[in-house]
Amino acid sequence: MTSVQPVRGTQSLLGEEADRLAAIATAFDRVRRIFGFKRVEVPTIEQTSVFARTIGETTDVVSKEMYSFEDRGGESITLRPEFTAGICRAYLSEGWQQYAPLKLAAHGSAFRYERPQKGRFREFRQLDAEIIGAAEPQADVELLGLGYQLLRELGIADGVTLELNTLGDPETRDNWRRALVDYFQAHRGELSDDSNSRLERNPLRILDSKDHRDKAVCENAPTVDDYLTAEAADFFRAVTAGVDAAGVPWKRNPRLVRGLDYYRHTAFEFVTDRLGAQGTVIAGGRYDGLVEALGGPHTPAVGWAAGVERLAMMIEAPAPEAPSVAVVPLGERAEAEAQKIVAGLRREGIATDMAYRGNLKKRLSRANAAGAAYALIIGDDELDRGEAQLKDLASGEQRSVSLDLLSEAIKQ
């Protein structure tokens, strides 16, 4: 066993595994352009208060999962546990308000001190999409359409279901929450221990508990629909009508809630049963109160985040990268000449490798293992004639090609 170990919950990926993550980011970038979302880059670190004020002091994310430290200047800094708060901070501190409404897309690593398991890591990657400064239900619809098209581009839309719910406006939410607390108080004895503690911190979360006792109690719990104000009901109707019109399949899940405090109105998750316990692949909702929590003006906003590793587990393996040609020089003179040839081919845009170790047998073997389409064998005899042997590694056919016509021979 080696003495150096990776930090728990981090990943070091090679080849296909790394290609999978890249494929997700590439697809997201393509779709985000089609939908007119601007790319944003935001810092990996923020002042701790940015997350503490927005996500909610009592949430597990803030109270026990953040990577926070004091920097050398004595400031409390936190590695971002998600993107939304940092983007909203930038929206305020960078003067992005002048561009509102803003459609933004970002992706990168986020950090949470959690117990690693399938599809869950301490350093994990997210795609993030936000629309800031738009109170219209059309914004929610556009965002859901973005998520759906991403899944389609990735070829996994069939295995994923959009679950949609509303948490209502603040009035709705408060009334519903109060009714839920009353109801669960009355059934305290039937709830699991976890849910009893949730009753103090985050009663809405009891609704999506996995415990069978909790599920039984939730069967008859009050639903949001009973407390929706007329405005909140209209808003949700407009969202579902828009999603239907956009051709995005969905289903209502009246027990779907959000873990973070800042959500209002629309809440949604794209979920799959193919990934075990971590089945949520994209999740988000409307967070009209967040910018205010950071000290800004009242600013309506919607957004979602997607788990890159989870998406990466679901997609087909991307085609492996292989050179078009592997140059195989024989002898010192040929090796020097080969550098010129390799450089020339690469300038032409042809993916080129050079096999420079071992005898011819080894070099060809390496060329083959690398997946090269052709091997270009260059020995003294060939050089004297201004030629090289171009070998098709799939068919085994080999022919002489003039060094002046190499790229043409390889491209065809």
Added chain:
RNA sequence: GCGAUCGUAGCUCAGCUGGUUAGAGCAUCGGUUUGUGGUACCGAGGGUCGGGGGUUCAAGUCCCCUCGAUCGCCCCA
């Protein structure tokens, strides 16, 4: 933070109820006459059996602790 399972060469694993120098496949390196791979054959290197302690005449194999991994709970993307 809680629970279950697991931890043997670079990788995937075998090692039966504890018993002489710990094995295989793949990978790596070398060779099968010195310029032809993908398909053969021969050979080599590589492991203090995660770490520490204990039981025993004897432990990879049993017990305890610890670290790590996996899957689930919690939380959440």
